[in-house]
Amino acid sequence: MSAVCAALAADPVLAAHYADFRDKTEAALDPALSALVRQAVAAVHGIAAAPDESGLDEGTRLCLAYARRMPFEHTAITDAEAAAVVAHLGEAGFVAFSVLAALADAECRAEMVGLPGLAGN
Amino acid sequence: MSTIPRVSSAIPGEPPHFGSVLAHQPEIAASFFALYGRFWGSDVLSARIKEVARMRNARVTECGFCRNVRFDKALGQGLGEEVVDDITDGYETSAKLTEAEKAALKFTDALIHDPDLLTGDARAALQRHLTPAQIAELGLGVTLFLALAKALITMGLEPEQMDRTVLPTPAVLEAAA
Numbered sequence: 001m002s003a004v005c006a007a008l009a010a011d012p013v014l015a016a017h018y019a020d021f022r023d024k025t026e027a028a029l030d031p032a033l034s035a036l037v038r039q040a041v042a043a044v045h046g047i048a049a050a051p052d053e054s055g056l057d058e059g060t061r062l063c064l065a066y067a068r069r070m071p072f073e074h075t076a077i078t079d080a081e082a083a084a085v086v087a088h089l090g091e092a093g094f095v096a097f098s099v100l101a102a103l104a105d106a107e108c109r110a111e112m113v114g115l116p117g118l119a120g121n
Numbered sequence: 122m123s124t125i126p127r128v129s130s131a132i133p134g135e136p137p138h139f140g141s142v143l144a145h146q147p148e149i150a151a152s153f154f155a156l157y158g159r160f161w162g163s164d165v166l167s168a169r170i171k172e173v174a175r176m177r178n179a180r181v182t183e184c185g186f187c188r189n190v191r192f193d194k195a196l197g198q199g200l201g202e203e204v205v206d207d208i209t210d211g212y213e214t215s216a217k218l219t220e221a222e223k224a225a226l227k228f229t230d231a232l233i234h235d236p237d238l239l240t241g242d243a244r245a246a247l248q249r250h251l252t253p254a255q256i257a258e259l260g261l262g263v264t265l266f267l268a269l270a271k272a273l274i275t276m277g278l279e280p281e282q283m284d285r286t287v288l289p290t291p292a293v294l295e296a297a298a
Contacts (some may be wrong), residue, residue: 004264014163017156018261024152075183082275083126088290091128092145095276096198099149102271105130106264112236113228115260118244 003111007119009028012067025103028096035099040064041104044071045112047082067101071108129278139186139273157265158293161194166258167252168194173222174229174259175266176208181233184270189283196292221250226261232263277286 002022010014026034036056042048053061066085069077086094126137142149144214159172161168168202179187191200207215224246231239239247247256273279 004261007260010254010257011163011165012259014156014159014258015161018150021149021152021156024146024148028146028149029193032286066191070271070275077275079123079125079127079277082277086128092131095142095145096127096149098272098276099146099268102268102275105271106232106268109232109236109267110260110264111259113232113239114236115232115257118228118247118253119257119260121176121257 002107003115004107006116006121007110009121010119022103023098027098029093029100033063033097034100036060036068037101038066039106040067041070041101042108045105045108047108047111056094058069062088067097067104070101074102084115123277124279124281125277127275133162137278138279139269142276142278149238151200151263152285154291155294157291160261160265161192162256162292163258163292166255166262167198168192169200169253170222170225171262172200173204173208173218174225174263177212177226177229178233178263178266178270180209181230181275182267182270184274185279185283186273187266188237189280189285191285191287192290193287196287220246228256228259229263232260233267 005015005019008018010022024100029037036051039051043050053064056091057063062084066077066081069081082094085097089097126142128137128142128145130137130141132141135141140150143153159169172192175187178184204217207217208226212218213222213223218226224243227243228239228247231237231243251259
């Protein structure tokens with residue numbers, strides 16, 4: 001369970017809405033890619049091991065390199081980097097990927113600030 | 122930071138903006154707008170404090186779109202530009218922001234920048250001024266503000282130029298009769 005979902009335990013309706021948004025975002029991408037993106041972003045924050053990329057195709061590696069830029073370098077991502085991800089995932093996939101990578105970063109930060117404990121959970 | 126859209130609009134006749142680009146993923150869009158409406162519609166935490174946190178996030182993440190949008194519910198709760206102007210570095214000494222808002226801003230900075238900012242006195246102040254349920258809503262809000270700002274920026278949806286724009290506060294969409 002994400003730190004945000006855990007923090008919202010006292011408001012099941014809002015928690016369900018958040019979980020649905022999170023689930024819909026992940027479901028729009030290949031489940032393996034979603035998991036790798038989350039892991040790569042968490043590794044940048046130092047709260048997970050970096051994913052093993054040895055068996056991954058070039059497109060997936062490119063996506064992970066892009067996702068790793070989201071926590072601290074989001075304004076430095078270039079048009080060329082974005083175009084490469086669009087070429088691999090398509091426009092709809094790029095939209096879902098962008099939301100997922102950004103949400104993964106924010107959720108890591110919510111966990112690191114101790115949100116569930118602050119919310120009494 | 123690019124101001125050239127990196128993805129096209131999925132709505133014929135509309136330029137690329139957050140809504141028209143998110144329309145490439147209609148299920149994500151519907152779920153997001155339902156969540157965002159529910160979040161802003163809840164009065165557990167005031168719209169004014171939510172907007173204070175949103176403005177801080179906009180400034181730190183360099184989201185020009187977020188920075189220029191105002192939601193009317195917070196305006197109605199007294200969040201005028203003279204207060205917004207104080208949501209910058211040094212807000213701790215503002216005479217226009219309330220102590221609860223300053224505590225919320227410190228939490229916002231901790232979440233979006235450095236978790237070590239929320240230790241000792243800052244953590245105690247947050248818990249003194251906000252209830253656990255309010256902190257949960259604030260945490261949800263800052264998570265969404267941060268994620269959306271970064272998604273918007275990285276999709277190249279930053280406006281080259283934008284005037285300050287007051288928008289209706291997101292609301293829960295009623296099902297069609």
